[in-house]
Amino acid sequence: TVVRLTLARGLNMVEADAYADLIRRSSPDFVEVKAYMFVGWSRHRLSIGNMPSFAEIGRFADMIQAALGYPRAGESASSRVVLLARDPGSTMIRSE
Structure with missing residues (x-):
């Protein structure tokens, strides 16, 4: 499962x-x-x-x-995203 926060x-x-x-x-x-x-229809x-x-995203993360x-598992400055992972050594999503 992935929870995405768009801030x-x-x-x-x-x-x-x-x-x-809530995430917990x-x-x-x-x-x-x-x-x-700031792209697409949201510009309206x-x-x-x-x-x-x-930097702001990093501080909030x-x-x-x-x-x-959850430790930081990855990030992309150009995409302005930080990924936190329950198990930072795994890139697999559990299937239950």
């Missing part, structure tokens, strides 16, 4: 502990912490100012990591 500056980059509590309930294999990107609803930097205990 937008000024909208939902708050209460990392509360996100961690689903016990996912991975947590993807990703920036909102949000502004480029809502697009967080990779660190807060999720501290609360959840």
